[in-house]
Amino acid sequence: MPIATYAGMAVTINDEGFFEDPGQWTEAMAPEIARAQGIDELTEPHWQVIKFMRTEFAEKGTGPTVRVLGKTSGVSVKELYQLFPKGPAKMAAKIAGIPKPRGCI
Amino acid sequence: MSDPIQKVSIIVSKGSLEGVYPALIMANGARAEGIEANLFFTFFGLDVVHRSTVDHIKVATVGNPGLHLATMAGGLPGVSSVMTHYLEKKMEKLDIPPIHEFVEMIADTGAGIYACKASTDLFELTRDDLIEQVMDIITVGEFYAMAAGGEIIFT
Numbered sequence: 001m002p003i004a005t006y007a008g009m010a011v012t013i014n015d016e017g018f019f020e021d022p023g024q025w026t027e028a029m030a031p032e033i034a035r036a037q038g039i040d041e042l043t044e045p046h047w048q049v050i051k052f053m054r055t056e057f058a059e060k061g062t063g064p065t066v067r068v069l070g071k072t073s074g075v076s077v078k079e080l081y082q083l084f085p086k087g088p089a090k091m092a093a094k095i096a097g098i099p100k101p102r103g104c105i
Numbered sequence: 106m107s108d109p110i111q112k113v114s115i116i117v118s119k120g121s122l123e124g125v126y127p128a129l130i131m132a133n134g135a136r137a138e139g140i141e142a143n144l145f146f147t148f149f150g151l152d153v154v155h156r157s158t159v160d161h162i163k164v165a166t167v168g169n170p171g172l173h174l175a176t177m178a179g180g181l182p183g184v185s186s187v188m189t190h191y192l193e194k195k196m197e198k199l200d201i202p203p204i205h206e207f208v209e210m211i212a213d214t215g216a217g218i219y220a221c222k223a224s225t226d227l228f229e230l231t232r233d234d235l236i237e238q239v240m241d242i243i244t245v246g247e248f249y250a251m252a253a254g255g256e257i258i259f260t
Binding site for chain 2: 105
C-alpha cells in the first residue's frame with residue numbers, strides 16, 4: 001500500500017489515492033490533498049461538501065452519489081461540478097479521506 | 106495502464122426506456138469521472154429531448170425477448186405502461202432519476218445535449234419543440250467535429 005504524507009502525517013492510500021483508513025484523516029490534510037487534485041483553495045462551499053461527505057460516510061458507510069449531493073448537501077449539481085471539475089463525488093471523497101463511492105448514478 | 110478516456114460522444118437513436126437509460130447512465134457516469142461528455146439525440150432518440158414526449162418514454166414490450174414476455178401478451182393495451190411503471194418504481198428505489206430529471210441533471214454536469222438536424226427535419230421539429238437543455242440542433246458533420254479526439258458510442 002502506498003504511503004502519502006499530508007499535514008506532516010503519514011497515511012495509507014490506495015493506488016487511486018483514496019484513504020484506506022478514513023480515521024487517519026484530519027481537516028488539516030484537506031487543503032494539501034485538494035491542491036494535488038488541482039483545487040488551489042478550498043472555499044466555504046468546498047468545505048460544505050467535504051463535511052457532508054464525512055457525515056454521510058459516517059452514517060451510511062459509503063460516500064454519496066452526485067445526485068444525492070445535489071439534492072441534500074445544499075450545493076446544486078451545477079455548482080458541484082464548478083467546485084470539483086473532475087467529478088464531485090470522486091474528488092470530494094478523496095479530499096474528505098473516504099473511499100471512492102461505487103454507485104453508477 | 107492505458108491512457109484514461111478524455112471525452113465521449115454518445116449517440117442516442119432509440120426512444121424506448123431500455124434504449125435510453127444506458128446512454129444517460131454512461132453520459133452521467135463519464136462526467137462523474139471527470140470525462141467530457143456530449144449526447145447527440147437522433148431519430149427516435151429525439152423523444153428524450155422533445156417537450157411532449159420526454160415524460161412518456163416507455164419500455165418496449167413487443168419484440169423484446171429480454172423481457173421474457175410472450176409477444177401476444179406484450180401487445181395488449183396497457184402492458185407497456187404497466188411494465189414501465191414497474192421498472193420506474195424499481196429504479197426509484199435504486200436512486201436512478203426519471204428520464205426528464207436525469208437529462209436536466211446531465212446538462213447541469215456540463216455535458217453537451219444536442220439534437221440531430223436530419224431527424225428534426227424528418228419529424229418537422231423546431232428548437233421550440235425541444236426541452237431547454239438542448240444546446241443546439243447540429244448536422245452530422247458538426248457532430249464529428251465535436252467528437253474529434255474522443256470515443257464515439259452508438260446506442
